[in-house]
Amino acid sequence: MDVIVIGGGIVGVATAYQLRAAGHRVCVVERYATVAQGATYGNGGTILPTPLDVWFGPTFMHSRQGAKSGVIRKSGFNSAVRGFERQLAALQEPEAFSRQYGLLRPLIESSRDAMTDIESRLGLEFEQSQGVLYLTRTAQEWAQTQPALELLRQFEVPHHVFTAAECAAFEHSVPTDPDFAGGVLFDQERTANCPLFTKLIKQTLDTQGGVTFMLNREVAAIRLDGQRAAVELAPRLGEVTSTREVDVINADAIVVAAGVGSLPLLERLGMRVPLHPLRLHTLSAPIAHEECTPHVAVVDAVKRITVTRMNHRLRIAGGAVLQPANQTDKVLPEAVTKDALALLGQATHDWIPGAAKISAALSWDGVKLLSPDGLPLVGNAVHPRLFVNVGLGPAGWGLACGAAKLVADLVSGVTPDLPEDTLAALRPERFRG
Numbered sequence: 001m002d003v004i005v006i007g008g009g010i011v012g013v014a015t016a017y018q019l020r021a022a023g024h025r026v027c028v029v030e031r032y033a034t035v036a037q038g039a040t041y042g043n044g045g046t047i048l049p050t051p052l053d054v055w056f057g058p059t060f061m062h063s064r065q066g067a068k069s070g071v072i073r074k075s076g077f078n079s080a081v082r083g084f085e086r087q088l089a090a091l092q093e094p095e096a097f098s099r100q101y102g103l104l105r106p107l108i109e110s111s112r113d114a115m116t117d118i119e120s121r122l123g124l125e126f127e128q129s130q131g132v133l134y135l136t137r138t139a140q141e142w143a144q145t146q147p148a149l150e151l152l153r154q155f156e157v158p159h160h161v162f163t164a165a166e167c168a169a170f171e172h173s174v175p176t177d178p179d180f181a182g183g184v185l186f187d188q189e190r191t192a193n194c195p196l197f198t199k200l201i202k203q204t205l206d207t208q209g210g211v212t213f214m215l216n217r218e219v220a221a222i223r224l225d226g227q228r229a230a231v232e233l234a235p236r237l238g239e240v241t242s243t244r245e246v247d248v249i250n251a252d253a254i255v256v257a258a259g260v261g262s263l264p265l266l267e268r269l270g271m272r273v274p275l276h277p278l279r280l281h282t283l284s285a286p287i288a289h290e291e292c293t294p295h296v297a298v299v300d301a302v303k304r305i306t307v308t309r310m311n312h313r314l315r316i317a318g319g320a321v322l323q324p325a326n327q328t329d330k331v332l333p334e335a336v337t338k339d340a341l342a343l344l345g346q347a348t349h350d351w352i353p354g355a356a357k358i359s360a361a362l363s364w365d366g367v368k369l370l371s372p373d374g375l376p377l378v379g380n381a382v383h384p385r386l387f388v389n390v391g392l393g394p395a396g397w398g399l400a401c402g403a404a405k406l407v408a409d410l411v412s413g414v415t416p417d418l419p420e421d422t423l424a425a426l427r428p429e430r431f432r433g
Ligand SMILES: Cc1cc2nc3c(=O)[nH]c(=O)nc-3n(C[C@H](O)[C@H](O)[C@H](O)COP(=O)(O)OP(=O)(O)OC[C@H]3O[C@@H](n4cnc5c(N)ncnc54)[C@H](O)[C@@H]3O)c2cc1C
Pocket: 006, 007, 008, 009, 010, 011, 012, 029, 030, 031, 032, 035, 036, 037, 038, 039, 040, 041, 042, 043, 044, 045, 046, 047, 048, 194, 217, 218, 219, 220, 257, 258, 259, 260, 261, 262, 265, 280, 281, 282, 306, 317, 318, 365, 366, 367, 368, 390, 391, 392, 393, 394, 395, 396, 397, 398, 399
């Protein structure tokens, strides 16, 4: 089949890879000059989400913690944002959290298999490094992480629960003064460079053939009729066209994997999805003192701030800002950006003092979609020829590979190797009542 994938982030590129592997001819349409320029560009580096990474559950955005939750709220009196927060708050209840994570777990496992398969076939080097240490400050935060630890035991995820002293003994760059509650080490989980991985997959696809990358082109609309599907391309920058001269590409199937750009495309098809944009920040900081630099990635478990070594720099990611959806394409007020970056700087200073030269760091911010039930939207929607792969959340890299395999199976008419309840929980149209 001829399949168009809209979006050249990790999700679109991984989807193109799996579609080609399933024998389809693929065209990826990306509005920037190359791939990995959206949320993928700022990726913090953790590959597969553990129960401590998912952006829902007892430790996520607890209202009583305010700014200490690591999420800056700029919602004002916007009722849509308030509604979204209420839905996420319901998942703070340990039973609801466990149920939802249980539904996601098969996708995580399938993503792990898909990543292993890609790596064994292609032998890619994308700055992989092993070991992630999650740290928790207070006794109250430690108590909140217990349902996640229970899930780690239940799903037999290899991990070590450490006291503060054990954390410091394992990772000498973490100080024990002031005291903190403890940590969890995943010695088998990995971090790496997501934009590099995405570009290497594209490079492989360029060499192998079967996938065309149409860069610098934006999809303006999707057309669906009984027999065929097509995308309408927006005029190139500076191009003058009459409305009759619109570029249209036909296909047997279309996959929407355009990150935050998916929302207007789906809305024009009458599909309103309650995904909420969340703005995240990164700092890329030169290493200040090599002896203070951690040998594993360090994560502030409650604030969800990740510090990962990438070559000679530390990438510090997090500093989420929740704002009304209609303001997402506006530049954040300077003071808000400052607060978000201060969260990143402070977490780095607290957990690994002396490691990063924050004053010389380069900052970046990007938008990621979060769903109110914490799960992505992956599957068929609206029309038999339309597929959606969006909302993978701020822990979306690893999931992208499994979600891509699921979409490729569905496009190919193959029964996916995931439980029925997981497939239903991921269904893009589940919010339609
Ligand atoms: C700061 C930050 C840190 C993060 N850290 C982590 C982490 O440590 N681990 C993790 O797993 N995840 C992390 N994430 C999340 C992860 O990076 C995302 O889930 C993932 O990159 C989403 O990929 P995507 O392809 O859906 O979106 P994007 O990367 O945004 O790609 C979408 C692409 O679609 C293109 N596009 C949009 N509309 C159109 C259109 N109409 N026509 C043509 N092209 C279009 C865009 O230009 C863009 O390139 C982080 C995200 C951010 C922002």
